[in-house]
Every structure is written in structure tokens, then in C-alpha cells.
Amino acid sequence: xxxxxxxxxxxxxxxxxxxxxxxxxxxxxxxxxxxxxxxxxxxxxxxxxxxxxxxxxxxxxxxxxxxxxxxxxxxxxxxxxxxxxxxxxxxxxxxxxxxxxxxxxxxxxxxxxxxxxxxxxxxxxxxxxxxxxxxxxxxxxxxxxxxxxxxxxxxxxxxxxxxxxxxxxxxxxxxxxxxxxxxxxxxxxxxxxxxxxxxxxxxxxxxxxxxxxxxxxxxxxxxxxxxxxxxxxxxxxxxxxxxxxxxxxxxxxxxxxxxxxxxxxxxxxxxxxxxxxxxxxxxxxxxxxxxxxxxx
Amino acid sequence: xxxxxxxxxxxxxxxxxxxxxxxxxxxxxxxxxxxxxxxxxxxxxxxxxxxxxxxxxxxxxxxxxxxxxxxxxxxxxxxxxxxxxxxxxxxxxxxxxxxxxxxxxxxxxxxxxxxxxxxxxxxxxxxxxxxxxxxxxxxxxxxxxxxxxxxxxxxxxxxxxxxxxxxxxxxxxxxxxxxxxxxxxxxxxxxxxxxxxxxxxxxxxxxxxxxxxxxxxxxxxxxxxxxxxxxxxxxxxxxxxxxxxxxxxxxxxxxxxxxxxxxxxxxxxxxxxxxxxxxxxxxxxxxxxxxxxxxx
Numbered sequence: 123x124x125x126x127x128x129x130x131x132x133x134x135x136x137x138x139x140x141x142x143x144x145x146x147x148x149x150x151x152x153x154x155x156x157x158x159x160x161x162x163x164x165x166x167x168x169x170x171x172x173x174x175x176x177x178x179x180x181x182x183x184x185x186x187x188x189x190x191x192x193x194x195x196x197x198x199x200x201x202x203x204x205x206x207x208x209x210x211x212x213x214x215x216x217x218x219x220x221x222x223x224x225x226x227x228x229x230x231x232x233x234x235x236x237x238x239x240x241x242x243x244x245x246x247x248x249x250x251x252x253x254x255x256x257x258x259x260x261x262x263x264x265x266x267x268x269x270x271x272x273x274x275x276x277x278x279x280x281x282x283x284x285x286x287x288x289x290x291x292x293x294x295x296x297x298x299x300x301x302x303x304x305x306x307x308x309x310x311x312x313x314x315x316x317x318x319x320x321x322x323x324x325x326x327x328x329x330x331x332x333x334x335x336x337x338x339x340x341x342x343x344x345x346x347x348x349x350x351x352x353x354x355x356x357x358x359x360x361x362x363x364x365x366x367x368x369x370x371x372x373x374x375x376x377x378x379x380x381x382x383x384x385x386x387x388x389x390x391x392x393x394x395x396x397x398x399x400x401x402x403x404x405x406x407x408x409x410x411x412x413x414x415x416x417x418x
Numbered sequence: 419x420x421x422x423x424x425x426x427x428x429x430x431x432x433x434x435x436x437x438x439x440x441x442x443x444x445x446x447x448x449x450x451x452x453x454x455x456x457x458x459x460x461x462x463x464x465x466x467x468x469x470x471x472x473x474x475x476x477x478x479x480x481x482x483x484x485x486x487x488x489x490x491x492x493x494x495x496x497x498x499x500x501x502x503x504x505x506x507x508x509x510x511x512x513x514x515x516x517x518x519x520x521x522x523x524x525x526x527x528x529x530x531x532x533x534x535x536x537x538x539x540x541x542x543x544x545x546x547x548x549x550x551x552x553x554x555x556x557x558x559x560x561x562x563x564x565x566x567x568x569x570x571x572x573x574x575x576x577x578x579x580x581x582x583x584x585x586x587x588x589x590x591x592x593x594x595x596x597x598x599x600x601x602x603x604x605x606x607x608x609x610x611x612x613x614x615x616x617x618x619x620x621x622x623x624x625x626x627x628x629x630x631x632x633x634x635x636x637x638x639x640x641x642x643x644x645x646x647x648x649x650x651x652x653x654x655x656x657x658x659x660x661x662x663x664x665x666x667x668x669x670x671x672x673x674x675x676x677x678x679x680x681x682x683x684x685x686x687x688x689x690x691x692x693x694x695x696x697x698x699x700x701x702x703x704x705x706x707x708x709x710x711x712x713x714x
Contacts, residue, residue, distance in 0.1 A: 222614060245628045245629055246628070246629070247629070257624065257627065259624060280624075280627060282623075282624055284616055284617075284620060285615075285616060285617070289615075289616050292611070292615070292616045293611075293616055293621060293624050295610070295614070296607050296610055296611050296614075296616070296621045296624075296625060296630070297624060297625050297628045297629065297630040298630070299603065299606060299607050299610060299630070300603055300604070300607050300625050300629075300630025300631075300632065300635065301628070301629040301630040303600075303603040303606075303675060304599075304600060304603065304630065304632055306674075306675050307595065307596055307599040307600065307603075307675050307676070310595060310599075310673050310674075310675055310676055311592050311595050313671055314591070314595060314665070314666055314669070314671060315588070315589075315592050317666070317669040317670075317671045318518060318588040318591070318592075318665065318669060319581075319585075319588070320580055320581060320585050320588045320592070321581070324580060324589070325589060325592045327578075328553065328578055328580075328589050328592075328593060329592060329593045329596050331553065331576060332542070332553050332593045332597070332633075333541055333542070333543070333593065333596075333597040333633050333634065334592070334594070334595070334597040334600065334633065335596075335632065335633040336600055336632035336633065337628075337630065337631040337632065338629065339596065341629075366610070369610070369614065370610055370613070373610070373613040373614060373707060373709075374613075374707055375606075375610060375703065375706055375707045376703075376706060377606045377610070378602075378606075378678040378679070378681050378682055379599060379602050379603050379606055379675060379678045379679050380603070380606055381678065382675045382677065382678035382679075383674070383675050383678075385674050386674055386675070407671065407672075410670060410671055410672060411669060411670055411671045413669075
């Protein structure tokens with residue numbers, strides 16, 4: 123018999139992920155504080171509930187896709203929280219990005235309550251969440267991974283079992299280190315080109331065909347030069363690189379480059395650009411030099 | 419009538435570049451302080467000379483591919499130097515990586531001596547130098563670029579005319595910023611994976627298929643994990659990121675990430691790894707954590 127799935131957090135990424143679960147045929151119960159995305163999911167055949175307790179008593183597995191650890195904790199342990207309402211043996215899948223040690227702590231507490239925890243952070247952004255072509259990095263016991271595989275596959279193109287709980291977040295953290303650094307470096311590169319008076323589109327062409335090539339330059343330079351949306355907030359990298367650096371500190375690993383990159387995101391947030399698209403990172407650099415990366 | 423070409427600096431990159439010029443049919447005169455590469459070029463039909471004066475009087479154009487600005491200056495202006503020996507109107511092509519402002523100063527002095535200067539730094543490493551598939555970034559007046567195009571094309575797959583003298587070095591500098599940062603970030607990423615206890619080959623697979631992907635991770639991670647040569651010295655990035663940071667300082671552009679990356683190269687050089695392959699950058703990180711990136 124097919125499990126009933128709950129989904130909490132129908133935001134930028136979560137709405138598309140929930141839609142793909144529903145469209146694959148899973149009975150789906152959804153909860154969000156915003157009424158609009160809930161109404162959209164109801165259109166696809168999902169059932170909406172008013173409280174987390176109603177959701178918890180109705181489902182076998184719940185996917186949580188909210189901003190950060192404090193939101194996850196409020197959902198699980200808050201007054202009228204989810205953890206107390208879930209059936210014994212139910213599974214909690216956390217797709218938010220948190221640190222590996224935070225994931226292990228959540229798993230331990232949920233295990234003490236007779237619940238199962240799965241680490242399942244994602245990569246790919248809103249467009250791939252909508253398409254169901256995310257990358258999902260799972261930390262879970264092998265039998266738990268096997269049991270949840272059909273559900274997870276409805277949301278992704280690439281599914282990696284990275285090890286026990288915490289290993290999924292560790293993999294995500296390694297990617298966010300690279301992504302956050304390469305985006306900041308791409309902004310530095312284009313700001314340097316602008317300040318040096320060389321054509322930024324030519325530099326884009328040269329570097330993406332040379333040893334400096336990276337995904338972020340290929341997928342962010344055009345928005346920096348010509349404008350256009352990325353659907354990824356600048357302040358998310360401040361948070362994700364914070365997880366990278368906190369985890370590295372626990373492990374006694376100095377990360378000079380990731381630490382420096384995080385300062386650019388802090389400069390962006392301090393300049394009031396936290397809720398802007400992540401390419402706003404280049405704006406303070408333009409202000410320093412007076413040379414514009416953005417084409418007139 | 420085809421021009422006679424001189425080549426000074428038959429090192430790691432220069433030997434292959436000179437061989438490709440000769441194999442394209444240009445009369446070639448070569449000079450190097452090491453006898454072995456000179457003997458190899460003579461086998462392909464190049465003529466060897468004992469002094470830079472002999473080279474200068476014999477050629478219409480000379481390509482210089484040596485380590486740094488002090489070597490270029492010694493070749494051009496040293497006792498028995500090249501500049502005084504070259505014919506009026508001869509062209510000096512500098513393929514070494516120097517800063518844009520250094521290139522403009524060289525060009526100005528050579529112009530005062532009735533000589534023509536071309537900025538032509540390259541990207542691609544030894545393998546592509548040998549194959550004749552480098553990227554060359556040219557800074558020169560349009561008519562000078564047009565005149566030297568057939569010669570430059572013998573060494574490269576991609577030829578970019580970036581603007582006047584200095585623009586070729588500016589483009590190279592933008593690429594070296596990205597290359598130096600992404601290599602350092604790749605080392606941080608794999609060291610973090612090792613310290614966090616997740617499989618480095620799995621992380622390599624995940625990140626190269628996600629938003630953190632970059633050329634350096636794709637082309638250096640395997641050597642960091644399994645060993646193997648890259649044929650690119652660690653201390654070259656210390657020099658190239660020095661050019662990036664000096665130029666950015668002239669332009670009043672703070673580069674937090676490039677500056678932090680350069681510290682890893684300095685840590686590598688200070689640890690005695692300057693002449694090692696550039697992947698040795700990860701060795702001090704391994705020493706900090708005690709976790710090995712290199713597979714046992």
C-alpha cells in the first residue's frame with residue numbers, strides 16, 4: 123500500500139517539489155503559513171490541513187523544506203508541533219540545508235521519539251525543483267534509503283546515497299563551499315575586467331573556454347552583465363557558507379577562501395541586498411571601483 | 419616572403435610552442451640557456467644560436483616565453499641584449515604572464531627603440547602547448563594583430579584579440595584569478611570532505627554535476643585523490659595571483675577571495691612545495707586536519 127506523504131514548506135523550492143510528489147501519484151497532505159501555494163497544491167489533488175498536528179496524524183512520511191534550523195525546530199517541537207503528532211515509525215525527511223552535526227542531533231532526538239530521520243538536502247535551484255530534476259544527497263541507513271527511494275526519485279534526476287545521517291548534509295556543504303566561492307570569484311573576475319577596461323562579454327567567452335571555467339560564471343555572468351533573474355537569494359549563501367565554516371571549525375580545518383567569500387555575502391547583506399538575487403554580490407565591487415560590470 | 423621567427427625560452431610550455439611554429443613551416447631561430455631543448459628543436463629544422471645578439475640580427479619577429487618580468491628585462495636590455503640587436507620595425511611577442519601595466523611599459527620603451535610590441539599570454543598548460551591547441555589572448559593594434567595572426571595560429575586553437583597592448587594580459591589575469599581561486603577552493607572542498615568523513619570520489623561526482631562544478635575540480639581532484647602529474651608548478655599561481663592583486667590595487671578594487679587564495683599558495687611555497695605540482699596545495703590542509711584527501 124502506498125504511503126501518504128506530508129509536505130511542510132511550500133516556498134520557492136518546496137512548491138515544485140511537492141507538486142512533483144503529487145503528480146507521481148502519492149497521496150499528499152500539505153501545510154504552509156502562506157495560503158496561495160497551499161491553494162495551488164490543492165488544485166493538483168493534494169489535501170490541505172490547518173495545523174501541523176492534523177498533518178502529523180495523517181501521514182507516514184513528511185518532507186520538510188523550510189529556511190533554516192530554527193524553523194525546523196519550531197515545526198517539530200513547537201506548541202502543536204509535528205513530532206508529537208506523527209505515528210510511531212513515521213519518517214521525517216529534512217531537505218533544508220543545515221549542518222551535518224545539526225542533522226545528527228535532530229536524528230538522535232527523533233529516534234528517541236520512535237521516529238526515523240532522513241537527511242535529504244537538494245541542489246539545483248527553483249527551475250530544477252519545478253522540473254523534478256534536482257540533485258538529492260541522502261544521509262540515512264541503507265534500508266531507510268531503499269524504503270524512501272521511490273518518493274525521493276519523484277523530485278530529482280540525480281539521487282546519491284552518501285552514507286549515514288549527516289553525510290547528505292556534508293555533501294551539500296562541500297557543494298555550497300564550491301558554489302559560494304565560485305560565484306564570489308566570478309563577481310571579482312568581472313569587476314576586475316570592468317576596472318581594467320576589457321570587454322566583459324569577451325572575458326566571459328575566454329574564461330568559460332579556459333582553466334578558470336565554472337558553473338557559476340556560466341550561469342551568473344550574463345545576469346551580472348545584462349541583468350535578469352537567478353531566483354536564488356544572496357543571503358542564502360551567507361547562511362550556507364556559515365554552515366561550511368562552522369563545520370570546518372568543528373573539524374579544525376581552516377578554510378581561507380570560503381571565509382573570504384563569505385565576507386562578500388556579508389558585505390552584500392550589510393549593503394541591504396540580502397533579499398536580492400545572488401548576482402547583487404557584484405554591486406558593492408562596482409561601487410568600489412566606479413567601473414560598471416552591468417552594460418549601459 | 420615569409421618572416422623569420424625567433425623563439426627565446428624553450429621551457430615547459432615554450433618547447434612545444436616553438437616546435438609548432440617550426441612544423442607550420444616558419445624559418446625558426448631558437449635560444450635557451452639549456453642545451454637539451456635547443457638540440458630537440460634543431461632536430462625539427464630550427465637553427466640554434468649561441469647569443470641573443472645572433473638571434474636578434476637574424477629574425478623579423480621574436481616570441482619570448484620565459485618565467486617572469488625580470489627574465490624578460492634581462493633578455494631585452496641586459497648586456498648583449500636582444501632589443502639593441504633587433505632590426506628596426508621588428509616585432510617582440512611576449513607570451514609570458516606579466517601585468518597589464520608592465521606590458522604597457524615594455525611596449526612604450528620598445529616603441530621608442532623603433533620596435534613593435536605584442537601582448538600574447540597563453541592558457542592551457544603543457545599538453546595543449548605541445549598539441550598547438552592553446553588559448554592566446556592578444557593585446558595589440560589591429561594591423562599588428564592581423565600581421566602576426568598566421569604565426570600565432572600555429573600555436574593555438576582559440577585566438578582572441580582583446581584590445582590594445584595590456585588587454586591580452588588583462589584577459590589572462592581575469593582567467594588566472596578564476597583558475598587560482600577555483601583550484602584553492604577545490605582543495606578546500608576535498609579537505610572538508612575528508613575531514614567530514616565522506617567519500618572524496620563521491621563528492622567529486624556530486625559537485626562536478628552540481629552548481630559547484632569547475633574546470634579545476636574536474637582536472638585536479640583525481641590527482642589530489644589518487645596522485646598523478648599536472649605539469650603545472652604550485653609557485654606559478656603565487657606569481658600570477660600576485661599580478662592579479664597588484665593590478666587590482668592599482669585599480670582600487672579589493673579582491674577578498676583572490677587574496678585569500680593567494681595565501682594558500684604562499685603556505686604551499688613556505689612549506690617547501692613551490693616546485694611541486696599545483697595539487698600540492700592540498701597537502702598543508704591535510705596536515706591541519708589529519709584527514710587524508712589522498713586515498714591510501
